[in-house]
Amino acid sequence: MQLRFRVARVGILGLTAVDPVMAVAAATEPEPATVIEAEYAFARAAKPLGVRGAFLKYLANDSVICSPAPVNGIVSTAAGEPNADTLEWYPTLSHTAASGDLGYTTGPWTYRTADGKTEVNGTFLSVWRKQPEGSWRVVVDCGVNHAKPAVAAAGLAMPSPDTTARGSGKTNPPGAWTTGRWIDPVAQADTAFAAAATRSAMTALSEFGAKDVHVLAQSAAPAVGVKAGQAIVQSKVPKLGTTWRHVFASESADGTLGYSWGYVGDPKSAQPSGAYVNVWQRDDAGAPWKIVAQALQVLPQK
Numbered sequence: 001m002q003l004r005f006r007v008a009r010v011g012i013l014g015l016t017a018v019d020p021v022m023a024v025a026a027a028t029e030p031e032p033a034t035v036i037e038a039e040y041a042f043a044r045a046a047k048p049l050g051v052r053g054a055f056l057k058y059l060a061n062d063s064v065i066c067s068p069a070p071v072n073g074i075v076s077t078a079a080g081e082p083n084a085d086t087l088e089w090y091p092t093l094s095h096t097a098a099s100g101d102l103g104y105t106t107g108p109w110t111y112r113t114a115d116g117k118t119e120v121n122g123t124f125l126s127v128w129r130k131q132p133e134g135s136w137r138v139v140v141d142c143g144v145n146h147a148k149p150a151v152a153a154a155g156l157a158m159p160s161p162d163t164t165a166r167g168s169g170k171t172n173p174p175g176a177w178t179t180g181r182w183i184d185p186v187a188q189a190d191t192a193f194a195a196a197a198t199r200s201a202m203t204a205l206s207e208f209g210a211k212d213v214h215v216l217a218q219s220a221a222p223a224v225g226v227k228a229g230q231a232i233v234q235s236k237v238p239k240l241g242t243t244w245r246h247v248f249a250s251e252s253a254d255g256t257l258g259y260s261w262g263y264v265g266d267p268k269s270a271q272p273s274g275a276y277v278n279v280w281q282r283d284d285a286g287a288p289w290k291i292v293a294q295a296l297q298v299l300p301q302k
Contacts, residue, residue, distance in 0.1 A: 029045075032136055034096065035096050035103030035128045037158060037159060039107075039126070040090065042054060043090055045057060046087055051086065056077055056078065059074055063137070063139050063141065064139070065077075065141045066141070066275060068300070069299050085114050086112050088112075089107060089108060090108070092106065092154065092156060093105070093156070093214065095257065097253070098254050099252050099256070101129065101253050102127070102128070102257050103127075103257070104279045106222075107124060107153065108121065108149070109123070109143065120145055121145065121146065122145035123143055126140065127139050139259075144217055144219070144220070149221065184288065185251065185255075185258075186258030189288075190249045190280070191246045192208075193278065194245055194262055195244075198242060198243050201244070205233055205291070206226055208289070209226045210290040211225065213226060213229050213292055213293065214292065214293045216294065217295070218297070220232050232296070239273060239298045241272070243267045244263075244276070247261055248261055255282075256282055256283065257280070257281050258279075258289065259279050260278045260280065262275070271299070271302070272299060273298065273299055276294060279292050279294070
């Protein structure tokens with residue numbers, strides 16, 4: 001199992017047995033006000049609604065999940081077969097743009113088969129976007145599997161009721177988009193990263209990664225920091241390939257948080273051998289983008 005959403009391909013996302021009363025309670029639960037609250041609500045919903053039901057509720061219609069190749073989340077999840085397996089998770093790191101419309105979370109997950117014979121552990125990376133009606137929904141969900149850590153990471157505390165957006169507090173001044181201060185949209189940054197990674201994935205992470213960048217890859221414990229991340233990247237490059245190609249990117253309204261994904265492989269091959277997801281952050285719209293989280297997927301070859 002390569003990621004939290006690999007479950008869609010092995011049936012873990014099937015709808016578990018549902019208690020009607022609990023299902024109604026989950027369906028009518030007030031919409032979370034923050035990304036952290038949304039992640040906890042998402043995880044709680046996996047019990048009354050089943051894992052498949054929870055994902056169908058909290059995924060955005062245009063969501064992308066790593067399964068392990070990037071696919072539409074709703075379509076992939078809806079295709080899952082019913083079963084009684086379980087999936088539990090919680091956030092250990094999160095950030096929301098000061099504009100309050102985009103955020104991300106990461107943390108551990110544990111999957112168990114209904115018969116109790118199999119347990120798989122890993123770390124997820126999710127990007128959340130506030131929808132027009134005010135609800136938080138996942139637009140990207142990716143992660144990896146790895147050995148169970150010796151010590152469980154502490155979950156994030158629930159925000160206090162009076163807490164507002166969790167950003168740097170620096171937003172674009174009026175007219176920033178027209179005066180040229182927002183000179184480096186996240187799509188441009190990710191395109192530059194992909195070009196640099198094609199030359200050298202190690203150097204690209206050093207150039208574009210934040211000092212405390214979190215790097216996730218299959219069968220490897222999450223790495224924190226550029227050097228630790230480079231070690232993971234170096235071990236995966238032979239399987240990923242050497243050509244990186246940007247595909248999609250989007251950012252917050254204030255231009256301080258963004259995400260992107262793309263493919264990795266040999267340009268002479270018929271299909272890519274890998275995929276990546278980057279979460280980008282910067283202090284304000286005039287500062288350079290830095291990758292704060294990255295998930296790498298090795299794709300099965302036909």
